[in-house]
Amino acid sequence: MRKALCILVAVVLSTQSSATSPAALVTEAEIPGATLRITVLQPVDDEKAAELVDWLRSASTNVSLAYGRFPNPSTTVIVQPTSRYSWGGKSPVPFGRVMRDDGERVELYVNVDRPIEDFYGDWTATHEFSHLMLPYINSRNKWISEGFASYYQNVLMSRAGHYTDAEAWKKLSDGFERGRRSRPELSLNEAAEAGVRRARMKIYWSGAAIALLADVQLRERSGGRESLDAALDDLQRCCLPSTRTWSGPELFSKLDSFVEEPVFMPLYRRYANRAGFPDVAPALQRLGVEINGSTARLREDAELALIRDAISHGANQ
Ligand SMILES: [Zn+2]
Numbered sequence: 001m002r003k004a005l006c007i008l009v010a011v012v013l014s015t016q017s018s019a020t021s022p023a024a025l026v027t028e029a030e031i032p033g034a035t036l037r038i039t040v041l042q043p044v045d046d047e048k049a050a051e052l053v054d055w056l057r058s059a060s061t062n063v064s065l066a067y068g069r070f071p072n073p074s075t076t077v078i079v080q081p082t083s084r085y086s087w088g089g090k091s092p093v094p095f096g097r098v099m100r101d102d103g104e105r106v107e108l109y110v111n112v113d114r115p116i117e118d119f120y121g122d123w124t125a126t127h128e129f130s131h132l133m134l135p136y137i138n139s140r141n142k143w144i145s146e147g148f149a150s151y152y153q154n155v156l157m158s159r160a161g162h163y164t165d166a167e168a169w170k171k172l173s174d175g176f177e178r179g180r181r182s183r184p185e186l187s188l189n190e191a192a193e194a195g196v197r198r199a200r201m202k203i204y205w206s207g208a209a210i211a212l213l214a215d216v217q218l219r220e221r222s223g224g225r226e227s228l229d230a231a232l233d234d235l236q237r238c239c240l241p242s243t244r245t246w247s248g249p250e251l252f253s254k255l256d257s258f259v260e261e262p263v264f265m266p267l268y269r270r271y272a273n274r275a276g277f278p279d280v281a282p283a284l285q286r287l288g289v290e291i292n293g294s295t296a297r298l299r300e301d302a303e304l305a306l307i308r309d310a311i312s313h314g315a316n317q
Helices: 046-063 116-120 124-133 139-159 165-181 188-194 196-222 228-239 248-256 264-271 281-287 305-313
Strands: 023-031 034-041 074-082 095-099 105-111 289-292 295-298
Touching: 023 046, 034 046, 046 074, 046 116, 046 124, 046 139, 095 124, 105 124, 124 139, 124 228, 139 165, 139 188, 139 196, 139 248, 139 305, 165 196, 165 281, 165 289, 165 295, 165 305, 188 196, 196 228, 196 264, 196 281, 196 305, 228 248, 248 264, 281 289, 281 305
Parallel strands: 034 074, 074 105
Antiparallel strands: 023 034, 095 105, 289 295
């Protein structure tokens, strides 16, 4: 069965399908813990194709900043150049998805008219690669897969130096606010069942909120020995890549088995079937994240400033 994750924007792509486009470049890239098999499809010139491979090496290495290696040792990446679509044309990477029909394949549609420098600051590839840190999750619990990828796209872009700490926390805070305003009458599971066309922001950012709450709780109670990074590290060692569909409770129970006291299932029981949005305001306040208009101020004297910095930089506090 074809399983697709994360159709980021509902663009109508006026390109050939990836199955029929000739390859401009087929190559492999060694990154920490993995070999990427990369195919850049036509139309693209040789110089741009080589630049895109260098960018993919960088974007995939971002994900190794979670626990030291890429989650799938053998991943296929397909790059489909496009410069014409109905909307969403400003992004260098307007569309991406993970396909899990025969191994794991990440497909990225790229705007080859944009200078390569712009690609490094774009979060789409980091988001898509971050999906590989989890198995395929059923549609009712899709907020977990989209949310964890949305959390990590910001955390990992910060760790890689593409966002400042303040930029990353501003983007997370803005996302939580968009999620809080989206379909407040629905629970997380109901939003996922409604689908991304009806509840996109709720699906993406409620799951990111759960990821943040779990991460902070793990780091705080363990003095930094435990973290979301470490739990996902254990998940990869035990269970990934996985060829089957997991439920959210199954995943969260497995993650809880790697930590001293359950964190994930208590969050699931508290929020998954309740209307509204996970309450992240107290955690952000304790982390010292203050939003002033278009910028975030990070308080160095905040109670959990060290945890905030550990999340931003990928080190134990
Ligand atoms: Zn996604």
